[in-house]
Amino acid sequence: MIDFASALYLGMRHPAGALGGWETLTTGLPAALAAAPLARRVAADAAALQGTEAGMVGASTLHLAIDAFDRLGRTHALIADDALYPVMRWALERMMGRGVPVGWFRHGDAADLARRLARRASARPPAVVTDATVGDGAPAPIARYVDAVRREGGLVLVDHSQVLGLTGERAAPRSPWGQGGGGALRHAALPSPARQPVLLLASWAKAFGAPLATLCGPAALISDIARDGPAQSHCSPASAVALLAALDALAINRRAGARLRLRLLHRLHRLHDGLRALARGVLPDLHLSGRWHPLQRLCFASDERALALHAGLNAHGLRTALLRQRGGGYALIVIARTDHRIADIDALLDAIASLAPSLPDARRIAPRINAFKEIEHVQDR
Template sequence: MIDFSTALYLGLTHPARQLGCYPALTTGTPASLAAAPLARVLAAQAAGLQGCEAGMAAPSTLHLAIDVFDKLARTHALIADESIYPIMRWGLERVMGMGVPVAWFRHADLADLSRHVRQRWGGRPPAIITDATRREGAPVQLARYLKLARKHGGVVVVDHSQVLGVLGEQPSLLMPWGRGGGGALRHAGLGANEPILLLASWSKAFGAPLATLCGPLTLISDLAREGPTQSHCSSASEAALRAGLNALALNRQHGGRLRQNLWQALRRLQQGLRRLARSVLPDLRLSRQPHPMQHLCLATAARTQALHSGLRELGIRTALLRQRDGRYAVAVIVRADHPASEIDALLRAMATVASRLPAVSDQASAGGRFFLEEREHV
């Protein structure tokens, strides 16, 4: 089975032989009382990579979302993108259940966000909450979010799990993702003293089951000392922390080459998908965005579902995602360790499955070619 369903973008897996031996898996002590020694090391290196003043580590993004929103709910007006990733939404739903109001702005819509910020919310500064990318993978306009937050004394909270390890500093025509893999702040060319909190899972590009929160020293220090999960949960496990440090070492040594491999595999896939859209799958919606996770949609839910199941029958594993509007998308996730032969096998399988898909209804086909290229959302 050829696998295009896992989000290990750089192909890092951290087998036990790379991590060494350790005396205990967990300290059993609340993180705020005594963080695991390696947690401090990883947090400092994570902050340096991402261009921030300070960092902290936790077992998951949910732990950190609970800590961040518990604190900001007491001092800020929470204003969130309506399409934020579910785990961030769960953190917000917790404080909503405690009676804290949360405003939602239309996805990546700066005008709607500005309208919410101007409402003032009892004089509280805004906490603008967003993912690092729009729905189709393009980076959000982080500098404009930051300008709006600074104008009103606020902060921006960014879930950049999908870009950490992929995007980096100094993007150019030759290197659109930039260098280093430091993520959203580096890619936007913003400084370490900005009021931005970067929350990221390391289970994507870096392949380590933990999460980090990086940002201003004062705010990170308060969260590390007073966050609910920091007070009631242990640090990330020793194995996870060692995997995180191993990921950082591999990123320093081989990250540039791995991102180049990933870029080439992605471009090969996108070029092949365009050929399919011009021939056997004219209703295929494509994304122009160079993100490792590509969402493929056909004209009807039945055709999209049949594409997913047909690929699986031919030995190609993808992920079937239910969209907010009730449609479905086939997620094809490209990794740095995907050889050209596997990309080509996927494209051949899609061409084979195309002739077996349910027919497009007369109503759906009335508009001719459906989605040949997905435009940017804003």
């Protein structure tokens, strides 16, 4: 089966033979008591890659989000994008359950954020929480968010799991992702990135293919979170094999990252252009996400059409995924990866074209299917 559901964007897989050996998977100690030497190395390298002063490692984004919000909830007024990814929202809901107020601003709307900051009653400095992308995958206006909070001594926390390893500095029309793969802060092109009031939270299980997460930012704040974070004190840290996979990813990124990103862009453009051609022809109700991100969201006039196309592609040996959307209903998810062959992309496009005439009538709008509670959830069916 050709897989278009995996988010290993750069094709990094880290087989056991590439990682070397390890004496034990875990130390038996929480990270707050004694961070493993490998974890300190990954944290330092992650901070250097992303342009920040310091970093820390956790088993997942949820662990690190709990740690970060536990610290910020004591000193800052929390305000978040209302389309925040569910994992981050879960950590915020924990704070709300403890009585910490959380405000919300309209998705990707820097002007609405500024208005809400101007009207807020709290004397605490603001902590703005956002994903790195908005809408159809375009970069969030990180620089405008930073400008909005800087005057009040606040900060911005960015979940850039979807762009770490892809975007970087010196973006240009012919190089929309930029160079280096350092992620959202590098891509935002803010001056002196290490001095910016920004925390960067990221899963490494996307482009880098390593099952852990990092939190990077100002050294003093990272030190506080690493020392006092609940997950750092009470949960197991990232395993030795996950840390070795992260170091392998960093080595691959230094050695071949530019080539892998260029190859991925080529695959992505072929996929997106092919889908646009289908939208102009056999699938006039097809609405696509933006061209710049490898996760392509295909929306149709009805759930029936998305479900039927998903099932038909699966029968053709092509694995895709379904996304539960904020407003209800499904989108079909197709993900381009570096390790896809041109023939794989073309096989997917040909299969969609062949299935289009047999899909349910676009004029029949099916009832929305409320299958998931999450705001957005990828489901392989």
